[in-house]
Amino acid sequence: MALTPSVQVLRHRPYAHFLTMRVLLAGARQMEAVAIGWQVYDLARLDRTVEESALLLGLIGLTQFVPVLLFSLIGGQVADRLDPKKILIATNTARFLATVILLATAFLAPRHALPSIFAVAVILGTVNAFVPAAANTLYPRLVPRAELPAAIAWNSLGFQSAAIAGPALGGVLYIGGPETVYGVSLVLIGLALLAIATAKTPKHIPPRRQRGLAMMKEGLLYVRGNKIVLGAISLDLVVVFFAGATALLPIFARDVLHVGTEGLGALRAAPAFGAGLVALGLAFAPLTQAVGRWMMAAIFVYGLSMLAFGLSTSFVLSLAALGVSGAADMVSMYVRQSLIQLATPDGMRGRVSSVSFIFVSASNELGEFESGVAARLLGPVGAVVLGGTAAIVTALAWFKLFPALTRADRFDELPGEAPAPAAGAPAS
Template identity: 50%
Template sequence: MIPAPLRIPAFRAFWLARLTTTIAQMAMVIVIGWQVYDISRETMSIGDAAFQLGLIGLVQFVPLFLLTPMSGWVADRLDRRHVARAVVALETLCALILFLATWTGQLSLPILFGVAALLGVARAFAGPALGALAPNLVPRDLLPRAIALSSTAWQSGAIIGPALGGILYDITPHLSYGVSTALFAFATLCLFLIPPVERPKIEPGKPIQRMIEGLSYVRRNRLVLGAITLDLFAVLLGGVTAMLPVYARDILVVGAQGLGPLRAAPALGATLTAIYFSFRPIKTDVGVKMLAAVVVFGAATAIFGLSKFYFLSLAMLALLGAADMFSVYIRQSLIQLHTPDAMRGRVSAASTLAISASNELGETRSGFSAALIGPVAATVGGGIAAIIVTLIWARWFPELRRARTFDLPDPAPEKPPVAAGGV
């Protein structure tokens, strides 16, 4: 039985583009991380090489942080399909640069850091455009299932990509980047198959004013604010992605071949969870279940940090991926259903900024912490901190606990803020 959203041709093309771009991105990311750490270890200690992994996250975050407010306005103002196509074209360029540099033997840390910065630019515009485009392709009642399927595409790509990247890298280092280039080209074709969609109407005003309104909407809506910031701080403190090359090379001692399964394990757990939700969506006590999932995420992170056994490490990574997907599914559904279409690009930009802050800055935090106190202490401490943050957020944002179902009324039209001195 084909899930209802995939019966819609436009959403099917979107889903294929999402899947193939994620495979290409993940195949690149695992090789970039390995090459940065491997090149650094030729002349550096474990701590200094981990510090380089932290810098990679920071280099990706800086352009994303600077551009995300603008990218949200762009996603609401311009045709979201065109923005998505331009983003994939930039990612194609990144893959091609790394392919040529690796093939010719000219690869270096400056090239890897430069491409990482370009990927940060691409992600700044990709998140708002793709996040705001998906709800335009399906009826409102199918949106939670469409979000689950979109997450399935991303997580499936996150499983296939690292394994594919590792296998192709073992064959010859430049091959993974060549295949990524081809996959990005296919994704671009899929995006061109999406027909025109209804454009949201934005009230006239200066671009800066429109951007600020998006952030103001998030600040005023405590449910949206609580959901976004919970993810930000939990993953910022509990993320383990940056430490995987360290664990593969120097703690679990499984090398580059073992790194692929480690990188894919969280996505495997997340994919199975997303597939389940695409057929059996959550219907009751969604807020409490989201908070419980983040606690499980933190606990699995801490156990992974302590593990010296490869298969236990894989199991914990799969569990934290499943818990993260559980939380993501509920959070994204609540955010999309509580946001007017004319604001979705800017609210998606705020969500993208939070997600990227948690991911890229999380990599920076874990890399820098590992350089100071060691990778094990940094990972375990991060998992415990994620649990503490969840308990604090459950108290600070009771709106999260009170969110019972997804059966919400249509979001109210955007209201302009009352001018200072108004009645």
């Protein structure tokens, strides 16, 4: 039986190596996130209240965001200038060393462990300033343009699969202490390094010679002038900044739902489970029409599901609400990433990706800080309810603010340049 076009994208060996790296790193990061969140909250609760500990969890997100804000634009023009494969090797080596430090914190006294975790957060934030631009510059060159939406869907499916297994495994492994989680993460990161280092990627051809500041300015101006790209990027910023609840999950697991580390792993995995189901469907049956309206509807559903999670006192209902939120976010993310990639010329992808990631990181890491501050003032339940309401309002507002984004119908109608031919790929 012949493979469907969506599955055929995996026949490109360099892309298969890239996808393997992405899945292994995603699994390691999700496991570490569970361990860091519980470890920080557990250490904080030794001498702090729930609200004070929530603020400390939020500060972890802020600490990771500052390097992203400072270095992401640099990371974008570096990704356009240098071989993105080499950037990924270097950054993931740094991630490996950071995990070694995390492993050491399991054996330190609380007064030394917390500052060390915050130091690792700075390292990881710096790594995150360079990785997205390099990855988003590399993988579109590993497949023909016609197969790029399928590659995006498989990227999402691989990530969500790791995001389902990673938190669940991290929660179970944490029973043996944070050192067990960090030790397994080291192995996964090492295998990811091997996967990308052995990938036979196309030769990198940098754009015309430009000064670094000129390249960064060009990327910013392009994003500002392309209403579809700007609308898609800013939508993610506003929604996840207010409606994300990831940083508060240790509080819900310990002090609201009373389900321990195993329950925390399940709570973190629930959005990924819902997203994974949708990603699997999109990999085999991608959206082809009314993509803008699909995205807006998904944001509205996301807001409703976060309201349900915030008000729930049932573990099962909380899991279901988070699962629905992940499914809705997957639809939104799939459309956003496809619009951004297909509407951006090949020579601009690194810089546009860096701008995009500043917004994404602001919505995630800075959003975690916002969650911590809101929980400090309103309590964890009030913070989540406020966020869900903000997501619903945003979905309604973006209909008016970015009509071109809402009217986007088909991906193949978007302008853009074809990526460089994939290594060993047949002509498309």
